Amino acid sequence: MRRTINLLLALISISIFSFFTNDALQPQHPHAHGGGCIPAERAALLSFKKGITSDSANLLISWDGQDCCRWRGIGCNNRTGHVVKLHLRSTIVEDNPWGYYDPCEHDNSLFGEISPSLLSLKHLEHLDLSMNCLPGPNSKILNLMGSMTNLRYLDLSGIPFAGRVPSQLGNLSKLQYLDLAQTGNSMMYSMDITWLAKLPFLQFLSMSGVQLSGIADWPHTLNMIPPLRVIHLSSCSLDSANQSLLHLNLTKLEKLDLSSNDFEHSLTYGWFWKATTLKYLDLGDNRLFGQLPDTLGNMTYLQVLDISRNENTNMMMTGYYKNLCSLEILDLSVNGINGDIAVLMKSLPQCTWKKLQELDLSINNFTGTLPDFISEFTRLSILYLYSNSLVGTIPPQIGNMTVLTSLALYNNQLTGSIPANLGKLMYMTELLLSSNLLSGTVPTEIGSLINLNSLALRENNFTGVITEEHFINLTSLRAIDISSNNLKIVLSSDWRPPVTLKYASFGSCQMGPLFPPWLQQLKTTGLDISSNGLKGEFPDWFWSAFSHATSLDISNNQISGSLPADLDRMAFKKLILNSNRFTGPIPALPNNITWLDISNNKFSGTIPSNLGASLLEVLSVHSNQIGGYIPESICKLEWLVYLDLSNNILEGEIPQCFEIPNIQFFILSNNSLSGKMPAFLQNNTGLKFLDLSWNKFSGRLPAWIGKLMNLHFLILSHNNFSDNIPVDITELGYLRYLDLSGNSFSGAIPQHLLNLTFMRTLQQESVGMDGSVESHGTTKLRTSSILNVEQLGHILSVQTKGQQLIYLFGRTLAYFVSIDLSCNSLTGEIPTYITSLAALMNMNLSSNQLSGEIPSMIGTMQALVSLDLSQNKLSGEIPSSLSNLTSLAALNLSYNSLSGRIPSGRQLDTLNSENPSLMYIGNNGLCGPPVHKNCSGNDPFIQGDVANSNQKFDPLTFYFGLVLGFVVGLWMVFCALLFKKTWRIAYFRLFDKVYDQVYVFVVVKWASFAENTAVE
Template sequence: MVSWLLPFAAFVAIVAVIEGTKISSGGMCHPSDLKGLTSFRANVRVDTSGRLAKWTGIKCCEWEGISCDNSTGRVIEIRLPGFISTSDSPYQSQMKGLLSPYITLLRSLEVIDLGGLMDLSGAIPSSIGFDLPNLRKLYLCSNRITGQIPNSIGKLLKLEELVLFENRLSGTIPPSLGNLENLSSLLLYSNQLSGKLPNSLANLTSLVHIDIHGNYLAGDIPENVGRLQNLKELDLSNNLLSGKIPTSISNLTAISTLYLDANNLEGPIPNSLHEMPSLGFLRLQNNRLSGNIPPAFGNIASLQRVSLANNKLTGAIPPSIGYLSALTELYLDGNLLSGHIPRSIGHLSGLLVLNISYNAIQGQLPREMSSLQNLQILDLSFNRLNLSSIPTWFSQLSSLSKIYMAGCGIKGKFPRLLWMMPSLVQELDLSANHITGGLPSWLGSLTQLYLLNLSRNSLVSGIPETFASLSTLAILDLHSNKLTGSIECVLRSPTYIDLSDNRFSDGTEMIGLGAECGIRYLNLSNNSLEGRLPDSIASCILMKSFDVSSNELGFNLPVGLASISSLETLKLQRNRLTGNIPKDYLKLRKLRVLDLSDNLLVGEIPAGEPLSDFPESSFSGNKGLCGKPLPPCRF
């Protein structure tokens, strides 16, 4: 049953074509084409682009958005991107009547392209394969098409491109697609398709591009996938696929892009992957793959970007990795890899990103890594390196700007060689190490610093005043150290600040006093902060989480907090806050976490949401407080 809305019915009217005589020249319109285009124009109710107003005369092949076959002069393509906005259901009852006069006139149509045109709703007609036998390209992408892909689509034997991505299609991929021997592109990604990949897809030996990522496909990848000899791109990522990677996949000798990430694939990486001479981009991350990285992995000479992250891979990084001369990005993080970093890694002169974090890599860093002159991002975090200190040759890495060495066993004072880096450090994570002493004042000279994470060390002293110069700093994490003094100089530019579990005693009166407070996350809990929370905090209108619990703050609750409509988490427990809870706190409609317990608050809790939605524990430990959810007031 036909269920298209009016815009698609009108669109079909545009391309209504009757088999007829050859048009000689000059873009003159065949009478049946002119009739169909005129009918379309008459049925369009809104055209904000004004393009259809220019459809005048009889030279329709010259009209904007219309293309004709050079040989026959017949209309073969319509491209009118984004010129109609559809409404929802008002025209649905008219659809069948509008479509039926044109369905027999479309047998010579070669192209329908609706990609990005309209926001279509409805389903693909089940008769599409019988009515449009000459269709070459079907573009219905980025709409709101629902229902299933009809089985009759397998009748479109001339179809070359099937582009249905970013819709709401459900059900299974029909096995009849295996009849489309001329199909070169199959793009079904970002829908709600389920079931298994049909074995019949292996019959589509003309396929060059397959992209079905972002669906709910389950089951195994068919073993016969290796028959698709012309395939250059295969993306099955972000589905529910299971089983092993089929060994026949190495028969795809033309393939350059293989994305199987974010599934439930198990078993080893096929040893035969090195037989894929054109493979440039490989993503297998976020699966359950096990076993070793194949010893001959480095023989895939064309590899440029590789991610094997977040699997269960074991063993050592194979020395053959150094043969990947074209490699620019390598992600091996989140596995169970052991052994040493191979010296051959220094041969990867084009490497930009190296991430081997969260493994069990041991030993020292090979000096050969100093040859990685193009390396921009290095993540060695949480291995068993026990470096003691950062190697001096780090200062030779002329392009390195993002350094992640959390949990690497670094000891002693803050490594001074980071000051001598030839590149401008943008992100620095040395958390969970054994760094002692104070924060050096020269950190304020790293003027390009965006992220600084020194949490979980043994740092003492205060925050240097030079930190006020870090105008690009957005993320500052110094929690779980022994830092003292004032926090004033770091409350201006960062959006994420975590100074919890230290010994800070001053600076809260500066919260929100900057010209523009961009703080979104502020955690000052478990310190020795005194004084009051200022009403100027109201200028931090973007803040989502505020935690100053377990300090020595006093005075009344700031009314200004009620102005932060984005606030989702508010933790003020275990302080010396006094007075009533302001009624304006009822304006905090997005609040999901609240804890005001163990203070000196008094009076009745303001009645109403969201305060009444929180448990008794959010208000307990305030002897003078009453009202829901605490016991009723008696005054």
């Protein structure tokens, strides 16, 4: 009975709301209430307009004239004339379908503040100002909105508010829709959301991005609002969903998004599994672990299940989930799931095989081959299996999946050729097969995919020729990537593509040596023609044909000439010209450019004093002939993340205005720069890579170096730095590469090296330095969250294994852990703490004035590959634990005062096989192999036969001793028989007995032999 009454009340409430809403949305008849809108409300709207400082999208262009009910975004009640609706949502949502947007960085947003005059709209029921930049100086506007008690619909999402969410919003007792979602790094928070329970009609709630950490009872609060149908609480820093709700009141809940929080508990324990009415459940990126609970089998209405980006390594579907027959989208990506791909797919509820539309199993550890029964998933339109360890061929049965639109199998180990019958998939929009071992030719049947939007075949073993037939029907193609294969592109000079490509990558294809004329017909906004064997200068049409392109990569060719003088008027955001033969000065840069790489060319002149390009994130100019001073214009690049000016002829001091908050890579090595350690660097706490080597910097290394807590690489070698190495350097917990060699540092090596925590533990991951620049913390990238540093080709010279080795910065060097303090004037002993650096691979302390003994526990440094302690004043014995270093490939202890026996071991005995004694030369006190000095008998390591084993064999002495021993032994027996009567009697009795036995044996055997001979 109670349920019936509640149902009737709910229906009456919804009917009343619908009546007023529909009434408000009817076409306006201004004369029905006496003509026009109410003057006070018109004045309030105009006051709001005055608070808007920018309206590039012309949302308010119609706000003129007497009748405000006819203005854009305004809705009035056609009977009373009161404004009941204000809807000014920004259009950036339409322009950016990927979900992340910052309204304060988009021209189509409204800029300004929300005027308190809106509070005069007492009858307002619908207010939507979402996705606009309207934080304004008045941070109390949200508090004041608590007085707009007629509101049913309130959407302020995306507006970058700061501060606490006001509890006054709980006064909006008629509210049915509330969206306060934040984007980006939110400054909005709440420590108490119990006010939500005062909104008894609330059906839609979104507070995604609002920080709600520390609110433990948030599920209990939500459970007090039975009408809720949609809940969005992603990225709220919620601590846990492990709550016990004895009775779930959310019987109408259909959509629940709890993604990107910090639950970190078993997947089994979550209050949401009781919500059997759910159609949409997103638990992605929560560090949940364990198996799916059996209660999931009760969620028979579930259509979308997203458990991606967690830690469910053994997740498999079981028989308990056979009732999930409504499932249409399943996302288990980025979980590290192990197992056979065919087993997982077969374990999916069979009733979903003909309903499942999207299946994402990407970025896991699946093995095996794609099953033939994959074609039984007849409604599957999106299949993402990329970044696993799949093998075998692409089954031709995929060609029977007639509704398949997106197929992503890249980053696997698939072999064989592309099935020709893929050309039958007429609805295919994405075909992504990059980074496999596929071979053969690219089938021309791909040209039949009239709806294909994106084709990526890069990094395979495809051979043959790409002709016009491959493109003939690709009228929807917008992006193509066939780079890094063995393909040759043969298109007629007058060929015109059937569509305008947005992105085309032909890197490492055979295209040169001349620029093919058909390129000018592409009109693409992104073009990659790197490593194509192109030679000579650009044709006349090139720059005009691509002046509207936003991305251009022509690296690793042999193109000469200079850049156009009007480059600043072009649209480039990413321009990669490295490893060519360009000459001339650097021209003014395009205003919108974010990535410029002109390294490894022959550019000359100076860096322009009016560089422009204020949005630059990556600037790589290394290995040119750029001279002069670093201009102050670089100081204005506030978004700069990566700066490489190394291997040029720059001089003078670095401008002190240089304070770039986002800088992570600062590389100025191999120039003629001078001055002291740049003081502005202490403010760049996000700095990861600092290389000032091979310059003329001087003075002492300041103590503030310890403030650079994120520093991974510190390279200051071959300068004129002096004084002590500050002990603060041991505070750099992420440091993995320290090179202070070739300076004039004095004093002792800092103690407490065990604080270099990264060097203490062997790393399984590279903590964000695997060749990429990451966006986190205070760093904010405008164009992308990760920039691939490997593309930038920075070269680093490393003194290791007794030689100077050249590394290309990227994934390999990111795992190289090294300390190089060589060629200084350091004194004192080698600190024993240094042996705690178990991850250290290279240690070079040579050419100093270090004294004392080598630490006895040096054998615990199991990762050591190269150890150089040469040209010091070290004394004592070489620790025997040195033989435990099984990874050691180079050792140099020469020119010290070491003494005692050289330890031996399987690894030590293989070092420097051509002349192993060079490792120990200059230590007169050492003995034993491989040096040519024998150790004395008093040596505690030498005992008995061990010492004799080192004596040279003398044949004459050996034979003389043998004869002498025989004679002495014979005379001892003779004398014993002569002087001992009892011995003499016993000896002759034994002799007679043996003689008789032998005589009888011979006679009997002879007689037997004679008898046998006679018989024959």
